[in-house]
Structures are given as structure tokens and as C-alpha cells.
Amino acid sequence: MTVVTVETRSPSGPESTILGPAMLEIPLILSKKPGAAMRKGTETLKTASIIQSILKRIVYPRHFWSGIMHQRAMAHTARVYDDSQLSLYAEILPGDFLNLGHFEDPRLQPQDITLRDIVRAQARHAELVAELIADSTSPVLDVGCGMGGLIRVMLAKGLSPVALSPDRNQIRHVRAKYPTVTIVETKFEDIPLDEHIHRYGTIVTSESLRYLKLDRALPLMEKLLKPGGRWIACDSFRVGEERSRSGYVWADFERRMVRSDWRFVCQRDHTPNVVPTLRFVYMWGNDIARPGVRFAFRKLQRKHPRAYYILAEVIEAINGRLDQNLDLVNPDAFVAHNKYMLLSMEKTS
Numbered sequence: 001m002t003v004v005t006v007e008t009r010s011p012s013g014p015e016s017t018i019l020g021p022a023m024l025e026i027p028l029i030l031s032k033k034p035g036a037a038m039r040k041g042t043e044t045l046k047t048a049s050i051i052q053s054i055l056k057r058i059v060y061p062r063h064f065w066s067g068i069m070h071q072r073a074m075a076h077t078a079r080v081y082d083d084s085q086l087s088l089y090a091e092i093l094p095g096d097f098l099n100l101g102h103f104e105d106p107r108l109q110p111q112d113i114t115l116r117d118i119v120r121a122q123a124r125h126a127e128l129v130a131e132l133i134a135d136s137t138s139p140v141l142d143v144g145c146g147m148g149g150l151i152r153v154m155l156a157k158g159l160s161p162v163a164l165s166p167d168r169n170q171i172r173h174v175r176a177k178y179p180t181v182t183i184v185e186t187k188f189e190d191i192p193l194d195e196h197i198h199r200y201g202t203i204v205t206s207e208s209l210r211y212l213k214l215d216r217a218l219p220l221m222e223k224l225l226k227p228g229g230r231w232i233a234c235d236s237f238r239v240g241e242e243r244s245r246s247g248y249v250w251a252d253f254e255r256r257m258v259r260s261d262w263r264f265v266c267q268r269d270h271t272p273n274v275v276p277t278l279r280f281v282y283m284w285g286n287d288i289a290r291p292g293v294r295f296a297f298r299k300l301q302r303k304h305p306r307a308y309y310i311l312a313e314v315i316e317a318i319n320g321r322l323d324q325n326l327d328l329v330n331p332d333a334f335v336a337h338n339k340y341m342l343l344s345m346e347k348t349s
């Protein structure tokens with residue numbers, strides 16, 4: 001087998017590694033005399049350094065082990081404890097809400113919507129949830145409290161919220177912003193029962209129901225609520241058989257609740273009221289983010305064809321992921337396969 005030794009400089013001195021035949025082309029560029037490289041122009045050098053930097057991180061033992069350690073550390077941090085997607089939404093939206101919002105006028109078109117309108121719609125959503133809280137003296141458990149927007153609304157109403165989230169970034173944020181509020185840092189399914197049993201007049205799951213494992217969550221709801229307490233939930237549910245979407249199938253959920261002796265005190269379909277937010281996100285994703293990404297890849301292909309070639313599968317995967325994510329917020333697909341419900345439920349026995 002032909003092997004080539006590549007030598008590079010690092011802060012700790014020169015490093016060398018042995019590359020197999022598949023990587024021959026790269027060392028050949030690197031070993032060109034300075035004059036030859038100059039004649040090819042800086043583009044060649046840039047391409048080479050991109051490829052070299054990627055390869056260095058793949059093949060050098062030091063980088064290889066660092067990579068494995070990083071991979072291990074992240075594998076042990078399940079997404080639920082450090083959700084970067086939700087952190088991104090929180091950075092974009094200043095209202096401390098991570099929900100789809102509630103637009104009173106469902107006909108609003110995305111070109112006429114501003115970020116401030118979205119924040120206002122999210123606050124309206126929280127108001128509608130808070131209005132359903134019937135017991136104003138007992139503590140209210142906000143399951144999946146996100147960045148604490150609903151906590152703020154409840155405090156303003158003189159209620160006693162308790163914030164629960166497994167996500168350490170959200171917990172840090174809520175703790176700093178609402179220092180007087182009790183905080184429970186855990187998944188709902190792992191809440192310590194002895195500390196919380198029959199403590200709550202209301203439990204709220206605002207767009208967090210879809211993350212809960214119902215087998216464990218349903219008996220817990222009953223044990224955490226005081227007798228006569230209510231569970232308020234708002235979330236999107238799947239209607240029909242489309243498997244790729246997240247959330248529970250509405251018909252299954254409804255059947256299961258009735259079978260477990262829960263009664264729907266309130267059942268409102270707010271699908272049209274969340275659609276303007278989806279139209280807005282879809283417009284930005286489809287009309288701005290997607291062409292931006294396409295432009296960046298085209299530029300990479302033109303300026304650094306070799307790097308583009310090496311990264312071809314990664315690029316394909318990124319494009320596929322982008323399409324998938326956009327499909328999830330496609331308003332027409334959402335209306336065809338989902339419904340968004342605001343619910344209040346009570347145990348009957």
C-alpha cells in the first residue's frame with residue numbers, strides 16, 4: 001500500500017501522520033514547492049488548508065481521542081437536558097415563550113407579521129392558558145416551563161407557580177429571572193413524588209405534553225393534583241395516519257383519557273390561530289434561509305470544488321434536514337395532519 005507522510009505545524013511543534021492511498025491527492029498539494037502553489041493562487045491553498053484541517057481532526061490520535069470524548073460527553077447529555085433548538089428560538093424571541101402563539105385573526109399573511117406580533121401572540125396564548133386556571137390559591141405546576149414566560153404571567157395574576165424543566169439552560173434563565181419561584185429541575189416523569197404529592201390545584205403542560213411519556217405521566221398527574229385539581233394542556237395532535245409528525249394522535253389521546261377516567265372540562269380547537277406563526281416561520285425558512293444555504297453551498301462549490309466534493313454527503317444531509325424541518329412547519333401540511341388543542345381536564349374518580 002502506498003503511504004505518504006504529511007507534516008504540519010501545531011502549537012506543540014510539527015506533527016506527522018501516515019495517510020492511505022485515498023488521501024494521496026491532499027499531501028501532493030501540500031508537498032508542492034512554494035512557487036508552484038503560488039502559481040495556482042491562494043484558492044488552491046485555501047482548499048488544501050480546509051481539507052487538511054478536516055483530515056487532521058479525523059486522523060491524528062490526539063484529535064481522534066478528543067473527538068471521541070466530545071461525542072461521549074454529548075451522548076450522555078440527552079437533548080431534553082440541553083435543547084439547542086429551543087435555545088435558538090429563545091434567542092430569537094424576546095418574550096420568554098417557546099410556543100406557537102395565538103393570533104386572533106387567522107387570516108393574517110406572513111408578509112404582514114413582525115417578530116413583535118409573534119411575541120404578542122405568544123403572550124396571548126399564555127393569557128388564554130392562565131384564564132383556565134380555576135384554583136387561584138393552590139400552587140400551579142408549569143411542566144416544561146421553557147424560558148418562564150407563563151411563570152411571569154401567572155405571577156402578575158397573583159398565582160403561585162412552580163417551574164419544572166429538565167433543560168439546564170432554561171432552569172438557569174428562570175432561576176435568575178424569577179428568584180422567588182420554586183424550581184424543579186427534572187423531567188416530569190422523574191419528579192420526586194414524596195415532595196409533590198397532592199400539592200397542586202393545577203398542572204399546566206403548555207406545548208410540553210408531546211414530550212411526555214403518557215404511561216408514566218398520566219398516573220403522576222393524578223397523584224400530584226389535589227382532589228378536584230385540573231390539568232391544562234395545549235399542544236398539537238396528529239390527526240390521520242401521517243407518521244413523520246410529532247405529537248400524539250388525537251383520537252388515541254382522547255380515547256385514553258376517557259378510559260383513564262379523565263373528563264374534558266374544556267376542549268377548544270385553536271388550529272387556525274397558530275397557523276399565522278407557522279406561515280411566518282415557513283416564509284422565512286423557505287424564502288430566506290433555504291436560498292441562503294443554497295447560495296453558500298454554490299459558492300463553496302465554485303471557490304473550493306475539492307472541499308465541496310469531500311463534503312458532498314454532508315451537504316446533502318444538511319439539505320435533507322432543512323427540507324424535513326421546513327416540512328414540519330409547512331402550514332398547509334400542518335392543517336392537513338394536525339390539530340392544535342387547548343384542553344382542561346379533571347379526574348372523575
Ligand SMILES: C[S@@+](CC[C@H](N)C(=O)[O-])C[C@H]1O[C@@H](n2cnc3c(N)ncnc32)[C@H](O)[C@@H]1O
Pocket residue numbers: 080083086096097098099143144145146147149150164165166167170186187188189205206207208211212213
Ligand atoms: C416547546 S417548549 C414549551 C415551553 C413553554 N411551556 C412555553 O409555552 O413557552 C417544551 C418544553 O418542554 C420541556 N420538556 C421536554 N421534555 C420534557 C419532560 N420529559 N418533562 C418536562 N418537560 C419537558 C422542554 O425543556 C421545554 O421547556
